[in-house]
Amino acid sequence: MSWMRLRILSEMPRLIPLGRLLCVGLCGLLSASANSTPEVAIWEKLSVYLSAEAERELEQLPEATDRQALRERDFCAAVVHLDQQPLSESRLDVVEQRFQALLEMEDNDEIARASRYLLGRIAQIFRAKPDVVKAAKYFRGLAEQPGPGIWDEQARLKLTLLTLYVLPVRTPSERIELAEAYASAARDPIAVRDMHRLVARAILFYNIPPERALEHLLQADKIGGLMGTQAADQLVQIGELAWDEGKEDMAAHYYERLEKEYPRDPRIFTMQQRLAGELTPTRGKVVNGR
Amino acid sequence: MAAKSRGALRSLWIVGGCYLIAALVVLMRPGAILSSDERTVIRFSHWQAEAGPREAMDALIERYEELNPDVRVVQLDVPGRVYTRWVRTQLIGETAPDLIEFNGGSTDIVPRFFEPISKYVNEPNPYNKGTPLEGMRWRDTFVDGLNTPSSYIDRLSNYYAVTMCSLTLRLFYNPDLLEEITGSREPPLTYEDLRRIQDQVVAYSAREGRRVSLYAGCDYTGEIVIGQLLSRAGLGVSFNLDRYREQGSKAAQMAQEYLRGHWDYRTPALYAGLQNAREAVPFFRPGFQQLDRDAATQEFLRGQALMFVTGTWDATTLKTMAPFEVAVDHTPWPAKSDNSEAGRYYWSPISDGEANTSMPFYLNKQSKNKDVAMDFMRFVTSLEGNTIWMIKSGWNPSIRGVELLEELKIFKHRFRGHQLRTSFMRGFGGETKEVWQRLTHHLTTQNGGVEEFMEVFEKDFPAALRKDVESNVRVLYLSLRRDVPALVSLATLDRLVGHNDKEVQARQIRESSQNLTEAKMYEAEAVLAKGPAVADPMP
Numbered sequence: 085m086s087w088m089r090l091r092i093l094s095e096m097p098r099l100i101p102l103g104r105l106l107c108v109g110l111c112g113l114l115s116a117s118a119n120s121t122p123e124v125a126i127w128e129k130l131s132v133y134l135s136a137e138a139e140r141e142l143e144q145l146p147e148a149t150d151r152q153a154l155r156e157r158d159f160c161a162a163v164v165h166l167d168q169q170p171l172s173e174s175r176l177d178v179v180e181q182r183f184q185a186l187l188e189m190e191d192n193d194e195i196a197r198a199s200r201y202l203l204g205r206i207a208q209i210f211r212a213k214p215d216v217v218k219a220a221k222y223f224r225g226l227a228e229q230p231g232p233g234i235w236d237e238q239a240r241l242k243l244t245l246l247t248l249y250v251l252p253v254r255t256p257s258e259r260i261e262l263a264e265a266y267a268s269a270a271r272d273p274i275a276v277r278d279m280h281r282l283v284a285r286a287i288l289f290y291n292i293p294p295e296r297a298l299e300h301l302l303q304a305d306k307i308g309g310l311m312g313t314q315a316a317d318q319l320v321q322i323g324e325l326a327w328d329e330g331k332e333d334m335a336a337h338y339y340e341r342l343e344k345e346y347p348r349d350p351r352i353f354t355m356q357q358r359l360a361g362e363l364t365p366t367r368g369k370v371v372n373g374r
Numbered sequence: 375m376a377a378k379s380r381g382a383l384r385s386l387w388i389v390g391g392c393y394l395i396a397a398l399v400v401l402m403r404p405g406a407i408l409s410s411d412e413r414t415v416i417r418f419s420h421w422q423a424e425a426g427p428r429e430a431m432d433a434l435i436e437r438y439e440e441l442n443p444d445v446r447v448v449q450l451d452v453p454g455r456v457y458t459r460w461v462r463t464q465l466i467g468e469t470a471p472d473l474i475e476f477n478g479g480s481t482d483i484v485p486r487f488f489e490p491i492s493k494y495v496n497e498p499n500p501y502n503k504g505t506p507l508e509g510m511r512w513r514d515t516f517v518d519g520l521n522t523p524s525s526y527i528d529r530l531s532n533y534y535a536v537t538m539c540s541l542t543l544r545l546f547y548n549p550d551l552l553e554e555i556t557g558s559r560e561p562p563l564t565y566e567d568l569r570r571i572q573d574q575v576v577a578y579s580a581r582e583g584r585r586v587s588l589y590a591g592c593d594y595t596g597e598i599v600i601g602q603l604l605s606r607a608g609l610g611v612s613f614n615l616d617r618y619r620e621q622g623s624k625a626a627q628m629a630q631e632y633l634r635g636h637w638d639y640r641t642p643a644l645y646a647g648l649q650n651a652r653e654a655v656p657f658f659r660p661g662f663q664q665l666d667r668d669a670a671t672q673e674f675l676r677g678q679a680l681m682f683v684t685g686t687w688d689a690t691t692l693k694t695m696a697p698f699e700v701a702v703d704h705t706p707w708p709a710k711s712d713n714s715e716a717g718r719y720y721w722s723p724i725s726d727g728e729a730n731t732s733m734p735f736y737l738n739k740q741s742k743n744k745d746v747a748m749d750f751m752r753f754v755t756s757l758e759g760n761t762i763w764m765i766k767s768g769w770n771p772s773i774r775g776v777e778l779l780e781e782l783k784i785f786k787h788r789f790r791g792h793q794l795r796t797s798f799m800r801g802f803g804g805e806t807k808e809v810w811q812r813l814t815h816h817l818t819t820q821n822g823g824v825e826e827f828m829e830v831f832e833k834d835f836p837a838a839l840r841k842d843v844e845s846n847v848r849v850l851y852l853s854l855r856r857d858v859p860a861l862v863s864l865a866t867l868d869r870l871v872g873h874n875d876k877e878v879q880a881r882q883i884r885e886s887s888q889n890l891t892e893a894k895m896y897e898a899e900a901v902l903a904k905g906p907a908v909a910d911p912m913p
Contacts, residue, residue, distance in 0.1 A: 127863040131864050202862065255910075290909045310886070311883055321618065324620070328619070
């Protein structure tokens, strides 16, 4: 017995490194199973605007081994690179090349679709001289081709915006009609809601009779899901549009909702005065007011 | 020679001894390396140098330490002029306090250095146990539900700060002097009353041979009065052009309407506002625009000005320093209901605006005692803590259900009233602000007047406004560029780790907000490009 003990003790120094090795391997396996995509921590940093920290962590990640892991890494690295300062045109060229490379490997998986969306966004808002026609091409392609992720609806929303304000379309009415067509093609309720809201806003911007804006906002309200200031603003907008259209019961209903859901909103007062027959400020003819 | 070297040696001993004592004092401070005080130390910083807040914080610390004997709280009040620079330096040097009062939710300081506190504010505040607020989510115990831009930061979808108080603009006056001048201690209820008192002030000054002004005058109070007279007159204009049906256009929208040719400062209501501002110039002492806020405070405290229009943050300073009783009331402004010429374009009543709470404290991400720091904030914004705050500071509370002291009731936010949504004097941006700052004296000096002002103002304002709109567009582009990687990251995290419904909804809200921002940006670009022809068909 004592001989055995002696033997174990004498073997100990040699066993320690082996034990260490086993521990390290086990820890590695455990951490790999707990977080199979090491980029998650980087994405979390990016989501809260910590781009410099994200870049530092990215540099410290162990090398990706298989093809899919490498694809995840390349996509993450491209977005991290896009988020660094200074944002020069040559940086944007490099980022574009990275997204293009991802597209060449596979053009419609979720990474590819996010890359196409980002290529559109680079052309639309990152370049010093925006190329909205090029951006619209990426967005149109995504909107028309089914695929995984949220990117078709996101692209459709951006296409709606560009159509409403920037792309060469002859008249404001035609802009609205085209945008309404995109809205009817959308499937995700939140995207549909936001398109209704954008179209309503553009109708008011172009001084088109506001009745249609009211219809769009009522559709958006049916879908719901807004919170905070945006939600309160929409209730006020519907109430005010209804008032301007002479739909006083509808106006009263939306102000009741405003009062119930946002009792501290200072805009309740004016509508209460108005409904009580008091003199209140009014909208002018220049914006199609009542 | 020997005596000289003995003297030098003695000096060396004295210097060395002083250094040693100083080092020991520093090293043995509670929380330092040689200290026997093993309490957890948390530090917080603010810039409220006015009388009241510091003393209130001392009282809160005392009570908190009594309830939590294992914690020591240190207050750091840093002068406002250097505060922002000081905070930045401390944050970068990783020596910043645990809790930091900060203004600037739109900067990158918040995500970089401050910790989101949503998990804290969504839980009940344990210090409210046994009160009507027991069991209520902490954020719901604030009068504004913490829905203030400095606390809930939309683009980060998180709560970041808790607030201490609520502030309003009021009229502080000297009732003894008022009685001496008018024979009554009653403050003016209407603008017409105020004008009558002004006439009596002028007569009193001539009679007594000592100059007394109606309002304490400086650049700051001048801007408040002129700004209010103009913006209140503009309420009807901003409603008239309320294109998006939000009950009045905000400044960015009004800037576009200007470029579309729908208003200018000759629009009758705004011109009347300028005329009222001109008529209000004699309310102040001559040259008031060259003076700073301290000069106005001194003027009031010396009994050389009857009234002081300022925020409630000055209340305690004025009340503690004045050798006379200081009374407070609402400031009278022109009103349509007065049936006066001055009030012709003025809607009333006007609310105190959105009731956002103020004095936000953020949690330092580097804090080693985050839970303790938040526990201190829970206490100071509990029913008990915020009551102590109100009593000692003389500032209104941020917490529901705190029973207001009789003298503070006048500071309470007035919700009922129309809402001013555009500041026509300073609301459009830096370029137009500079024009106002540079040219207002044409309106206010003895040789000036409304037309004299308009003559120079109309030359510079349109180009400055255009620059402000262009600058706003640039800022929107930058903000969108910052948001794209963040939103793509959230969508990627949905794919990789699967977010819960709440997190998905938070992303969707940010995306909706981004779409709206983009629409506003393109509208501004279109108006800049086409002006009044923005809705015309393309050639």
